[in-house]
Amino acid sequence: MKKIIVTSLISLMLATNVSAGTDGENNLSKKNSGEVKDCFESVNRATFKFNQVLDGVIFEPVAKAYRVLPSPVRVGASNALDNLSTLVTIPNNILQGELKKASVNTGRFIVNTTVGIVGIFDVAEKIGFVEYEKEDYGQTLGVMGVGAGCYIVLPVLGPSTVRGTVGSFANILGGDAWYNITVANDTQHFSEFDYYVSRVSSGINFRAKNIDSFENLEKNSIDFYASVRSLYLQDRQKKITNSNSITETQDDSDWEEIETQ
Amino acid sequence: MKLKKFLIFTFVIINFVVFNNHSYSMEPDVFVQSTVNRASEALNNKYSIEEKIEKLKVIASETVDIDGISRYTLGSYKNKITDSQMIEYKVLFRQYFLKTFASRLAEYSNPEIKVISKKKLNEKYAMVSSILVSTEQRPEVKIDWRISTKNPDNPLIINLVIEGLSLARTQKEEFSSIIQNNDGDINALFSTLKEFNK
Numbered sequence: 001m002k003k004i005i006v007t008s009l010i011s012l013m014l015a016t017n018v019s020a021g022t023d024g025e026n027n028l029s030k031k032n033s034g035e036v037k038d039c040f041e042s043v044n045r046a047t048f049k050f051n052q053v054l055d056g057v058i059f060e061p062v063a064k065a066y067r068v069l070p071s072p073v074r075v076g077a078s079n080a081l082d083n084l085s086t087l088v089t090i091p092n093n094i095l096q097g098e099l100k101k102a103s104v105n106t107g108r109f110i111v112n113t114t115v116g117i118v119g120i121f122d123v124a125e126k127i128g129f130v131e132y133e134k135e136d137y138g139q140t141l142g143v144m145g146v147g148a149g150c151y152i153v154l155p156v157l158g159p160s161t162v163r164g165t166v167g168s169f170a171n172i173l174g175g176d177a178w179y180n181i182t183v184a185n186d187t188q189h190f191s192e193f194d195y196y197v198s199r200v201s202s203g204i205n206f207r208a209k210n211i212d213s214f215e216n217l218e219k220n221s222i223d224f225y226a227s228v229r230s231l232y233l234q235d236r237q238k239k240i241t242n243s244n245s246i247t248e249t250q251d252d253s254d255w256e257e258i259e260t261q
Numbered sequence: 262m263k264l265k266k267f268l269i270f271t272f273v274i275i276n277f278v279v280f281n282n283h284s285y286s287m288e289p290d291v292f293v294q295s296t297v298n299r300a301s302e303a304l305n306n307k308y309s310i311e312e313k314i315e316k317l318k319v320i321a322s323e324t325v326d327i328d329g330i331s332r333y334t335l336g337s338y339k340n341k342i343t344d345s346q347m348i349e350y351k352v353l354f355r356q357y358f359l360k361t362f363a364s365r366l367a368e369y370s371n372p373e374i375k376v377i378s379k380k381k382l383n384e385k386y387a388m389v390s391s392i393l394v395s396t397e398q399r400p401e402v403k404i405d406w407r408i409s410t411k412n413p414d415n416p417l418i419i420n421l422v423i424e425g426l427s428l429a430r431t432q433k434e435e436f437s438s439i440i441q442n443n444d445g446d447i448n449a450l451f452s453t454l455k456e457f458n459k
Contacts, residue, residue, distance in 0.1 A: 041303065041442075067398065072396050095313040120275070209399065209400065212398070212399065218366055219364065220361040220364055220365055221435065222357075222435065222439065222453050222454065222457050223435045223438050223439050223453075225438075226434060226437075226438035226439070227431055227435050229436075229438075230430065230431040230434040230435065231426050231431055231433070234425070234426045234427065234430065234431070235424075235426060238425040238426075255333065255407070255419070255420075
């Protein structure tokens with residue numbers, strides 16, 4: 001298993017390097033969405049269709065059922081999942097040199113895990129902690145200046161980039177404390193089952209929050225795949241710059257294009 | 262006496278000019294709030310879906326720079342097409358825009374949007390920040406409005422940025438994808454738009 005992971009990791013890293021060294025004009029990199037190339041578009045589109053079928057059969061119905069649960073239950077579950085995600089956010093805050101954020105998020109995790117009963121209640125927010133921003137290893141690579149590489153659509157997991165996928169391997173190579181105590185190490189308190197339940201719940205929680213937006217987008221898109229790709233890449237860029245300022249996340253200059261016609 | 266008459270005349274003229282300027286120019290944030298209020302009224306449940314859609318189309322026609330967005334979403338292709346193709350494209354885009362705009366909003370009932378702040382970007386554009394108030398079913402959503410202020414008397418919406426994601430940019434990349442996947446043939450986009458507009 002470990003060999004497969006390491007081999008995949010090396011392959012993906014090579015793919016990142018290949019992409020970083022191209023000028024964007026070769027055959028592999030002929031498609032561009034923003035600054036990220038869709039090098040494997042035909043495969044990505046096929047995977048995207050597969051994911052849509054899977055979503056229609058499993059995730060969407062489950063997410064719709066989940067939405068029927070009372071609001072406090074959904075909020076509690078969402079809070080608990082966010083609380084677990086701070087275990088990945090904190091090391092990434094440190095790697096990005098954001099030591100203040102790391103200490104705030106450590107405080108948030110301690111308060112919410114104890115007083116907030118394993119994170120079900122976001123006590124930290126109530127007592128004035130700043131708004132929580134998730135970080136992951138893909139974002140950290142972006143902050144460090146590693147190029148995004150090609151856009152890829154992963155089976156089941158959905159849109160990503162080569163950089164994002166490489167980053168997510170760090171979670172299972174020791175970068176996620178929750179993974180370490182559930183799957184990697186045999187502790188008496190948690191099992192693999194707990195980890196996978198949290199991952200699946202996280203996916204369902206995300207899907208449930210976005211049911212209306214997804215339906216609306218699909219209904220009103222003439223190329224749904226391209227719309228999702230654009231929105232995903234914009235969202236990642238925004239998260240890497242850690243900016244809420246629209247003038248920073250959205251380039252103003254391209255609006256001047258319309259003045260010429 | 263002549264001087265008095267002259268001063269009164271000058272005073273009246275100045276007042277007229279100042280009064281006119283103030284009465285017609287509209288601040289971007291006031292314009293957004295007013296547009297949102299109009300849309301909220303149109304989305305009132307006393308209207309049928311068809312009535313809502315028609316009302317929203319009228320509002321969009323009056324408050325959105327549809328031609329400006331159409332040029333933007335064509336990206337670099339706008340410099341590669343003929344004048345007649347541009348005319349055809351603008352007609353198709355207007356139909357497409359109004360259809361999707363109305364369809365996107367018609368499913369909402371009484372959405373509550375609060376305008377928070379405004380920022381002048383330059384002489385041509387301003388950005389107005391607002392929030393879509395949370396409900397039981399969805400969290401609070403940040404919506405930023407790019408407003409064209411080239412004509413201060415008639416500001417127009419030119420883009421919506423929802424939680425940092427630009428709808429105009431998404432549209433531009435969607436159109437670009439269709440054209441690229443058809444070897445740069447703009448007619449493929451026209452066909453797709455025609456099909457969608459049916």
